[in-house]
Amino acid sequence: MPKRLRLTRRPNIAMSEDGYRKLRSLAAEAGLDEGEFLSFLFESWGSVINEEKLVARLRLFNSELEERKR
Numbered sequence: 001m002p003k004r005l006r007l008t009r010r011p012n013i014a015m016s017e018d019g020y021r022k023l024r025s026l027a028a029e030a031g032l033d034e035g036e037f038l039s040f041l042f043e044s045w046g047s048v049i050n051e052e053k054l055v056a057r058l059r060l061f062n063s064e065l066e067e068r069k070r
Helices: 017-030 034-043 051-069
Strands: none
16 A cells, blocks of 8 residues: 655745746646645655756855855
């Protein structure tokens, strides 16, 4: 029997408008709500990301972060 999806954690998060639009778009494409999509993403993290690309994009994001906050 499949494990029942229980959304028991409700973190208060801040997102950019662009990030939130992308989240909503991806969730809608998958036929999920935003919480379900985030659960899927983090539960499947190792199989849905490319670690090398993630590290490179994270470095780029961090280098631009202060400028983006202005």
